[in-house]
Amino acid sequence: xxxxxxxxxxxxxxxxxxxxxxxxxxxxxxxxxxxxxxxxxxxxxxxxxxxxxxxxxxxxxxxxxxxxxxxxxxxxxxxxxxxxxxxxxxxxxxxxxxxxxxxxxxxxxxxxxxxxxxxxxxxxxxxxxxxxxxxxxxxxxxxxxxxxxxxxxxxxxxxxxxxxxxxxxxxxxxxxxxxxxxxxxxxxxxxxxxxxxxxxxxxxxxxxxxxxxxxxxxxxxxxxxxxxxxxxxxxxxxxxxxxxxxxxxxxxxxxxxxxxxxxxxxxxxxxxxxxxxxxxxxxxxxxxxxxxxxxxxxxxxxxxxxxxxxxxxxxxxxxxxxxxxxxxxxxxxxxxxxxxxxxxxxxxxxxxxxxxxxxxxxxxxxxxxxxxxxxxxxxxxxxxxxxxxxxxxxxxxxxxxxxxxxxxxxxxxxxxxxxxxxxxxxxxxxxxxxxxxxxxxxxxxxxxxxxxxxxxxxxxxxxxxxxxxxxxxxxxxxxxxxxxxx
Ligand code: SAM
Ligand code: SF4
Ligand code: F3S
Numbered sequence: 001x002x003x004x005x006x007x008x009x010x011x012x013x014x015x016x017x018x019x020x021x022x023x024x025x026x027x028x029x030x031x032x033x034x035x036x037x038x039x040x041x042x043x044x045x046x047x048x049x050x051x052x053x054x055x056x057x058x059x060x061x062x063x064x065x066x067x068x069x070x071x072x073x074x075x076x077x078x079x080x081x082x083x084x085x086x087x088x089x090x091x092x093x094x095x096x097x098x099x100x101x102x103x104x105x106x107x108x109x110x111x112x113x114x115x116x117x118x119x120x121x122x123x124x125x126x127x128x129x130x131x132x133x134x135x136x137x138x139x140x141x142x143x144x145x146x147x148x149x150x151x152x153x154x155x156x157x158x159x160x161x162x163x164x165x166x167x168x169x170x171x172x173x174x175x176x177x178x179x180x181x182x183x184x185x186x187x188x189x190x191x192x193x194x195x196x197x198x199x200x201x202x203x204x205x206x207x208x209x210x211x212x213x214x215x216x217x218x219x220x221x222x223x224x225x226x227x228x229x230x231x232x233x234x235x236x237x238x239x240x241x242x243x244x245x246x247x248x249x250x251x252x253x254x255x256x257x258x259x260x261x262x263x264x265x266x267x268x269x270x271x272x273x274x275x276x277x278x279x280x281x282x283x284x285x286x287x288x289x290x291x292x293x294x295x296x297x298x299x300x301x302x303x304x305x306x307x308x309x310x311x312x313x314x315x316x317x318x319x320x321x322x323x324x325x326x327x328x329x330x331x332x333x334x335x336x337x338x339x340x341x342x343x344x345x346x347x348x349x350x351x352x353x354x355x356x357x358x359x360x361x362x363x364x365x366x367x368x369x370x371x372x373x374x375x376x377x378x379x380x381x382x383x384x385x386x387x388x389x390x391x392x393x394x395x396x397x398x399x400x401x402x403x404x405x406x407x408x409x410x411x412x413x414x415x416x417x418x419x420x421x422x423x424x425x426x427x428x429x430x431x432x433x434x435x436x437x438x439x440x441x442x443x444x445x446x447x448x449x450x451x452x453x454x455x456x457x458x459x460x461x462x463x464x465x466x467x468x469x470x471x472x473x474x475x476x477x478x479x480x481x482x483x484x485x486x
Contacts, residue, residue, distance in 0.1 A: 046072045047081035048183070051099060052089025054240050054279065055211075056122055058191040060087045061180035063121060063148050068181050070152050078109050083117045083155070088124035090206045092381035096124055100136075107138040117158050119143060119151075123210035127385075129167045139163075145196070145211055146170040169197075169212030176221040179228070186434050188236060188464050190229050194222055194263065195241035200282070202309075203320045203387035204352060204380060207242060214242070216249040219258040219266060226270045235431055235464050236275040239267065244278045245285035261289040268297040273466070275431055276300045277450070280307060283331050284323045291338040302339055303373075303450040306331065307347035311366030312359035315352055320387060325366065332370050343373035343449035348408050351401030352380045353392035360404045367411050373419050373449060375412045379405045413476050420451075420474035427470045427484060428453065434463045445469070453479045 046067050050060045063085065064074060075081050084106045089095040103118070110116045119141035120132055126144040133139060140158045143151060144167035154164030174196055182190060198207050199214040226237050241247060247260040258266070267276050276297075281290075281304050294300045310316055313324035323331075335342050348363060367375070379401035382394040428447035436442040436454045443463070444454050455469050461483070469481040 041073065043071055043073045044082045045075040045080055046083040046085060047075050047078050048085040048087065049102060050087040050122075051095060052087070052091065052123065054191055054238070055193065055196075055242070056087050056089060058180065058193045058240055059122065059145060059148070060085075061183055061191075062175045062178050063087070063151065064181040064183055065178050066148055066151050070155070074181075074183065078106065079113075081109075081116065083119065084109065085119045085121055088120060088122040090123040090127045090210055090383065092378065093383075094381065099124055103136055103139065107136070110138050117141065117155065119154075119164075121145075121148070123206070126167050126169070126210040127206065130165060133163050133165065141165070142167060144169065146173045148175070149173075171213050171215060174215055174217035176218045179225070186463070187233055188431065188433050189238070190234050190236070191238050191240050192222055192225050192229075193217065193241070194239045194244065194278075195247055198242040199246070200243060200322070201320055201387060203318065203391065204309075204349060204383070206383040206386055209385055211242070214246065216241075216247050219249050219251075219263055222263065223266055223270060226267050226274065230271050230274045233464055235273060235466075236277065237267065239263070239276065239278040241278075242280060243282040243285060244280065245282050245287065245290060259289075261287065261293045264290065264293050264300060265297070268293075268300050272299050274299060275448075277303060279305045281305060283308070283328050284321070286331055288334055288338065291335060294342070295339050301448045301450065302342040303345070303448065304335060304342060305345045305347075306335075308363075308366060308370070309347060309349050310352060310355070310359065311362035311364070312355070315355055315359050318354065318388075318392065319349075319352060325362065328366065329369060341449070343451070344370060345374040345376075345450070346370065346372045347376045348378070350377070350379045350405040350408050351396040353388055353395055355380075355396055355404075360407070363408065364411050367408070367415065371415055371419070372412065373451065374416065375408075377405060377408050377412065417474075417476035420476060420479055423451070423471045423479055424474055425471065427468055428481075429466055430455075430469045430481075432461065432463050432465050432467060451479055453481045455481045455483055458483055 048060050048064065050057050078084060086099055086102055088099045106118050110118055117140045118138060120139055121143045122145055125132060125142045132142045141154050141164040143154060146169050147166035150166045154166060157164040195214060195216045197212045197214040201208055229237060245260050247263055249258045264276065276299055283306055308328055309319055309321055311325055316324055335344060382389050430445035430447050430453055432443045432445040436444040441457055442454050443457050444452055446452050453469050453471060461467055467483050468485045470484045471479050471481045473480040
């Protein structure tokens, strides 16, 4: 089963897509799920489109599982759906605008087929709550990230002719017992949510308001999900949380506390052939213990996403990131010392409140220091209700934000190109994920450092196998290589 992206939308700078691995892009892509060959079984169909971070994509798989329990099957075609769902993101204004545009398309469908139900899920549902039903008249259902178990009741309410809404946040919900229905899966790589919510209060960020308090999922359910994926042929899991380093689960029977380093070890021990990745790490919480655990297990990938946001200590303080430039540099040094061939990627926000040219230069210089393999780069977008919106004026003119962002992008492009050219001649173990986008004669796969490499197929190997590849050519976006074993 092969599913194409329904559309790709980039909210800030079109040059970004050259630098970003689209499958891991945050908050700016929409993706529809379903089945390519749809045999009409007479079952009710749902169509789901997801925006935002990997957590949202992972949540859509929980929702799909709940719907499948009600007898629904997925479809890729809006025109065939009885239920149209959009899992939304509020992180930047542009992300919300994109969803509103899509809702207009869905509403046009509902006008043609009045029985169709439209539901809004996720962070925008949580942020706007009842307002959604008032603003978007044709929306039938508004469901926050902690209320997906209530979907069957909400659908029943809609079927009775009312609107359905549940945006209650929970301190406990982790959906630990729900086996996600893997959507858009290559059958090799899967996400596992290990926690929900966020207790940090970065002043620019809406996530603590839309996702609620941080809570960690039962470690044993995480291990059994990883084991089950391995048994079904998956070879890579990515452990997801807004701040994985603060994972902490207390076993209610023994009172033993499992922290992130221990969890990583437990997942790595499921099988040496199961690769383990994780996202996102927080500079204030990433410990040397986590780094030593990564170094000790070959199957824990040498890749850390460590958002810096800004290189200026003054701005970091206004952002309430709770670390400064020196602390961040110390963490970079620790990673380089403990895991010498570890790739590091980041998130950068340009043009935060009061940012001066000197602050901006400090961001460029920390990028130069850290030599990121990849970066998600944004300009600051004020979000209603956040600490920054309440306390600081959004005082950097848009053209200045954009100019600075372009300088950040240019800096990253040069670093990415240097990294990639440096890879020519190197040999990497690659997990084959499937055919390359351009040719059925070529495979694509990532190395431990999360870089995608495209190479010619040879007989006897298939998706899900590990193979050794030598890099032969590189651009700032792609590595080409050839298989060197067998
Ligand atoms: N929890 C992760 C962390 O702390 O690094 C990041 C989560 S956030 C969903 C993803 C990224 O979006 C952030 O790292 C930040 O760079 C960006 N972001 C969040 N709020 C933003 C805003 N108001 N304007 C621009 N970018 C924003
Ligand atoms: Fe937002 Fe900060 Fe939490 Fe990340 S750590 S989700 S940026 S509040
Ligand atoms: Fe967006 Fe919510 Fe994720 S705001 S980035 S979908 S946690």
